[in-house]
Amino acid sequence: MALKMLISTSSNCVSHLRGYRKLQIPTFELRNILWRPLLTQLTPVREAKTEGENVGASKASKYQASVRKDTHEDWLRDFLLQKGANTKTIDSIISRYPRAVTRTSENVQARWEIWKSVLQTDLQVLQTLERSPESFFRSSNLENLQDNVSFVSSLGLSSKIVTQLMARAPRTFSNRAALNRDMVEFLQNVCTCLGGDNPEEFARKIISKNVYLLTRSTKRIKVNVEMFQTMLKIPNAEMLDWIQGNGSGILDLGNAYIKKNFDNIQKKFQCLGCSEDEITKSIFTFPRILYLSPVTLNTKVDLLMKYGIKVDQILEMPRVLDVSSASIQSKIKELMQHGYDFQVSGIGVLTLSSNRFKLKVEKLMN
Template sequence: MALKGLIRVTGLCVYHMKYTSVVTSNRALATTVSCRYSCTKLPAEIQQQSQENMTLVSNLEIMGVDITMARMRQPGVLKRMITHEESLAKFLLSKGASKQTIANIVSRYPRAITRTHEHLHKKWEIWQSILKTDSDILKIVERSPESFFRSENIENLEENIIFLSSLGLTPKDLSRLLAKAPRTFSNRTELNKQIVDFLKDVYLCLGGETPQDFVRHIISKNIFLLIRSTKRLKANIDFLQSALQLTDRELLVFIQGHGAEILDLCHNYIKKNFANAQQKLLSIGCSEAEITRCIISCPSMLYLSHLNFVTKIDILVEAGINSHQILERPRVLDVSVDTIKGRIKDLADIDYDYQALGISILELSKSRFEARFKKLRDSK
């Protein structure tokens, strides 16, 4: 019984065993038992922390890094014996980052501390050839640390820049790609080439004659295409052609225009939102043909969640706006719910007549709306 009790104690308390003196005649046996049970009885978190480089953890804590977050994101980094947290901090400080910014970057992407000063300097130079200023680069690094620190392959980065430039993308296009879809540059060059080849094949199959121009044009329209799978893009293109009943020629015109904006969306999301939008618009008296034309002219409505879409339609209808007016000015659905509500309230105060004056006022920019509203109010 005494031995069983000792096994239970050592199983639960082995983490502190080296600091505890057990006064017993069976000291040697107790040590053997504790070793045997340490792997199975230790809580996972304690086991993990016991394997970490405590000097590194201490250094990161001094820097203000959220160790809990870092441990959750990339636990293996905290076990490394060789890291470069000090040179990373010095490098980012020299580029204008604050200590808090550096702590946030490492908390969210701990692997950043594994990059050498030489690597950081070289990659920064390459990014600077596109973005020009340290502050522009720093904004991206702060927003998406993974985009800068993820890949060690400098050669791949340079190859991607050469490849994307060969497509005819301008420095402005490359800047947008780096700012909003930086993973494009850390992807394997072959992966980017696969996406480009797929887009060219789609274009040629639909009867196009200048695939290089098409690729440049569609990527400049939607910079997220290069970080999506060909499977998703194909599924979306096939669905849109079927749902909108487009000929090959019509589909080509559509995806070269506003249709390009939605090709990167999750396939199930597009299908679900299409069905929801169709159902809601039918319920307020729109025909299927009218709905199709509306979506073709303003595919961005498929970005909206079901609740968001329904709420906006209901607000407009309750204000006395009819379905045909909504279909004629579908961009009004791009305006936020709160903005629509506020504008409708303001216009109600001056007895604005939507039937006579239209609803285009609702989709104006803030400054233009205020100027137009002031003019209408003063004319009363």
């Protein structure tokens, strides 16, 4: 059952989830936080893969026609060439975000320098711009950009993390600065409601481990925190540690995507005779299992069991499901040729990198 909806700051922070005994669940309180629009829930979208791709080819041509009359395209092309871009890269940037050519030379140069103050080099700015032209060009508000840079820098994050935020999640700096403040305040309130005594450090840890959080909606993160505590059935103190530890990496996934994959994990392993506690413990230990779509997870589990690996071994070493099906199969076949016994020696060998796996095989041959 999902948690109760957020209530005002004057309300008690701790309540309970009906149906579970001895489980204290927080009812999160916010301080007049405005919810961001909820992003897509169906897939675990990562910004680096999709940001700036929302303008399709047909839309791009329409935009180009509307803005072509009064643009700075020639100047922009020359500017990007001077920064090291080639013609193909420039064409790609403009076609994916045609309004880039409407930005004035003064604005583009000033924005470039602010980005460079974080990313350090022209090459890094160019690479980030190429991945996400929308984040660079969609706003001409330099004051908001500088406000975001100043705010993120004030959080006590390392310079390495701040650089990663701009390089991997540049929308962090093009969103309204108020949204970033809302998210940080929300994370601090989560910490307080779970019994934590250092909300600033809590927010800093989570953002450092998942740089995409500031590009997501507070509503998405809220629902995920509620779902995780309902799924895992753990007390507040453990939930607090888990969120800022293993769980931080999946905190930004789509709500529906998480639920669909969780339901499939339960169904698959329960059909194989596993208890709910065993399944929950496996997710708690290795939450990345929630990345796996039903088809992917079922295929990998069936493949492992086809070669005699027991289901309890899979749950005890869920990291094996993070390995590709092709790699699992090739490693198993090679190990079996050398008489490797998975029941005696375990399945951890399947999670080794290519180089470490080769060394392991060489030892088996000697």
